[in-house]
Amino acid sequence: MNKFWVIALDVYKKNIKSISFLIMILVPFIAVGVFYVIGLFMDGADNEDTIAVYANEPAIAETFAAQSNDDYTFEVVASEAEGEAQLADESVKGLLVITAAEDQLSGELLSESSLGQTTELTIQQLLSGLQSSLRADALGLTGEEVGQLAEPATFSKQKVSFDEDGAMTFGEDHSDMQYIVSYVATIILFFFILTYAQIIAQEIASEKGTRIMEVILSSTRAQTHYYAKLTGVIMVAATQLLAYAAVFGGSYFWIKDIPMISSFIANFSLDGIFGSFMVFSLVFVFLGILIYAVLSALCGSLVNKAEDTAKAIIPVTYLSLAGYMLGLVLGAADPNNIIMRVTSYIPFLSSFIMPVRLANDTVGVGGALVSAAILLASTLALMLVSAKMYKSNVLIYNDNGLIASLKQSIVLMKNEK
Structure with missing residues (x-):
């Protein structure tokens, strides 16, 4: 366990002390500031x-x-x-x-x-x-x-529910605010996957490329090294999320009086957000980051050097892009579509889609629990398989691509039994 934390903390400290991590923390705030200044300039120069x-x-x-x-x-x-x-x-x-x-x-x-x-x-x-x-x-x-001819028809929507006796009751509709939260969660998840997929793949591929992996595995178990690397990167991602939460939470008391922000908050109730919906959103974001991190570690262990990690994480990029587009585009147009209903239970995609369905009330707590359980079980299964293959993966140097490396790794793993 001591070796585990030595490796994990080394990965963590190395990344949070890097200039790239500082840039990742500051980029969203710099972007907001730039747009704010541009808006002021355009208003003044208009x-x-x-x-x-x-x-x-x-x-x-x-x-x-x-x-x-x-x-x-x-x-x-x-x-x-x-x-x-x-x-x-x-x-x-x-x-x-x-x-x-x-x-x-x-x-x-x-x-x-x-x-x-x-x-x-x-x-x-x-x-x-x-x-x-x-x-x-x-x-x-x-x-x-x-004027009477041009007067638009009145339209409103009301959320209803039915008790065991079939009696209808009216409830408060929080779907608009919940959809905004799910929209933001989907963007954050996609951003974190693209960022940390590259980081974790490089963490593993860099040591493999220097041929130092044989020395490392002679002093510690392959599974220990694998889980430590994975834990270190997850800790970095958690630190970034906590930094964003702390900054936005601390700045709320400063920005809440800005006219645009105050008018926006006044139209929504926070009661519908800080409940089961927020809990499930956080769970799916965390599990989404974790399962893609495991897949990225597996892909990174199959390449020969760090320069090849961009090619190695192509499956991660395409899978996350598919979930991102389904969640944002199809989720906004038709959240009750059969494709949305099916993919909300498929690992790698459900972390993007289920929060959108929850925001639109097209699925209940029971469905969300089933989807989360499937995603968690799939993540643990992939983690165990990846850890088991890790030792053979990092000792293979094959220039014929990921598929050839994976086949060779499976053969080597079977021979070691």
Whole structure:
């Protein structure tokens, strides 16, 4: 056990003292700060864009120009040629030519460079609104009647449950906030898998590449070395998670009064988060990191040198990417899809998908427990098999790829029995 902790602590101390670990800790906060500064700069440097407007009916051009807002100023020009001249000398950003034929409007935006989809969509909406007003006038409708026609239907959703007698009761719906939490958990899991898969594979492959592994295995058991390396890297990942939790927890009392944050928090109740949903989310994130770390260690033990680890962890990358895309894309579009229901019980994928299903209330606590049990059993089984193969894996030097190395390792392991 003493050798175990010597190896594990050596891996832990070496990684947390590295510059790369410090960068991993700081990158999210630097990114947030950069986006915040960019936002402030854009707000301060944002100027109104002037767009010249010409219509074959001057009254329509005047009516359209009256709809100017804080982002765009529409300036009426007497002729299309005048608008083109202003566009040529860059006194306006664009020229909007409106053609009116009875109650039908069509617009053409001329510009030297794209004004962006937001601007184009805004102009299209303004034209559609003006066209609706013209048609309402032609039909003899009042402004109040037009408003009644445009009034949207009321829609709301309510979470319900049924007791043993079939009586329905209403409950508070926390699915929106829970989905945000599951979304963040999925991103964090994917980020940690990609990061620590590379680290643990390099930890093992670097010693194998220097041919020092024979000396190490002569003084300690292969399984002890394997579990110690795995534990050291998991400790590094846990330290990073705790650092994020401490920083965000400590900064909450500072950022909670920011208008955007306070308005966001006011719309949600934390009661639906800090309960079974949060517990299961943390369990699936932890087990997801662990099972991918075990797979990465297995892949790393099959390569000859550290430079080959990028190729070795390709299975890890593709598996995690599949879970990530299913959880975020399909989970948002149709959380009750048959693919989501099936893959939420498949190891390597369930750690991404089950939190999304829990957030959308498409699975109960019983289903989550079954999925977690399957994931835990699969992780332990993979860990035992990997530890058993570890000794033969690290003593094989094969340049014919992972599959050939794995076959040779299995043959060697059978011969040692």
